[in-house]
Amino acid sequence: MVKKVIIQKELSELNSKLPTDLCDNNYNTPNNYFTELPGAIVEKVKGFDINTEAELEFSIFNRGETNIKNVVPINYFNSLSSLILDKIKNKRLSDNNRKKKITFIAIAATCITLLGFILFFSKKDNLIQPLNDLANSNSFKLKNLRNVLTVENNLESINDEEIVLFLKENGHDINAAVIASLTDEILLPGMNDYFCDQITLNKYLYNSINQ
Amino acid sequence: MTPVFDDKTLIFQFxxxxxxxIPFTNIVKKYQEKLYWLIRRLVINHEDANDVIQNVFIKVWKSLDNFREDSxxxxxxxxxxxxxxxxxxxKQKRNMSISLQDYELYFTNKLKTEQGFDITKIEWRxxxxxxxxxxxxxxxxxxxxxxxMPYEKMSKILQTSTGALKASYHHAVKKIEDFILNN
Structure with missing residues (x-):
């Protein structure tokens, strides 16, 4: 193919001897190569599922170096567009699946968190109440114990006479109790003894008054 | 047959x-050969060219909706x-972890294994x-x-001034001539 005049002119201005009538593509290609090429490439590349650009790069650089060919497969250019569309569809599909998975996980995590909060706050009162009861009962017992100790300490500081005096002033049966306690301790003469004679009676009264 | 569609129509349809x-397929059909040969001359073997061109069109599919038509x-x-x-x-150079000289040798060997390679022919040299x-x-x-390709278009593709591109092309022509004459 002869180069455009402008390219030829430019090369001649550079005193270049580069050919201007070369075939553009010196890579050998079979007859009808551009029309037949795409089909063969589709067959080659269909098992070549690429989902991400990283995978695409990986696959390019890990394909190995032995497969060197100078011709484009049959029907390559005819089916190239469909091959690319297939890849785009696959990529879109896998992207959508990934998005769905992420959304599902996010929703599940949110639900679990919310459920956890609801359960925690609904049971909070039930959990706290017994603790409060226990604390209240213990403090009540403690208060009572403190009162008992105070009373006992105060009682220890009061002597018997003060107790008797208090009982005399405040209790109805106190006098009787006091008298009873006194008479229990004093040996009295028998009833017949009182009426034996006047001398015995006088002596009794004298003794009881002076005791 | 490659369908003949105006680029603006194809983009509008897409x-x-x-x-x-359908419009995407038409875009692929319209440009696949030109792009394929550019890629293949750069990467040499068909398998690599095939992978790269597929990656190119996947990127086109993903980005064409946002293509602003400034270019x-x-x-x-x-x-x-x-x-x-x-x-x-x-990336291939990095993955192979070899020196620049070895990398050139690797590509030379790759080219020499191409079917029909003939060192006596000017096109292979x-x-x-x-x-x-x-x-x-x-x-x-x-x-x-x-x-x-006109330098103006190349300038847009490579984001380089036309002057720098002309200089680069002239250098390349000289280097290639030297190589052909001396080998």
């Missing part, structure tokens, strides 16, 4: 039609194809000479010599 696959579709596609090819070569060029100079030479 952006507005529910079934984007022509043709320029945009060439830009993606060039970048993808150069990225591929760069030209290919070998191109392999010796730095990557960007290689692209400039290929776009000008094989695709006969």
């Amino acid at each position: 952006k507005n039609e529910v079934n984007k696959e 022509e579709l043709y320029t945009w596609l060439y830009r993606i194809a060039t970048n993808e090819s150069l990225n591929f070569l760069e 030209l290919q070998l000479a191109i392999l010796k060029l730095p990557e960007k100079q290689k692209v400039v030479f290929m776009l000008r010599y094989y695709d006969e």
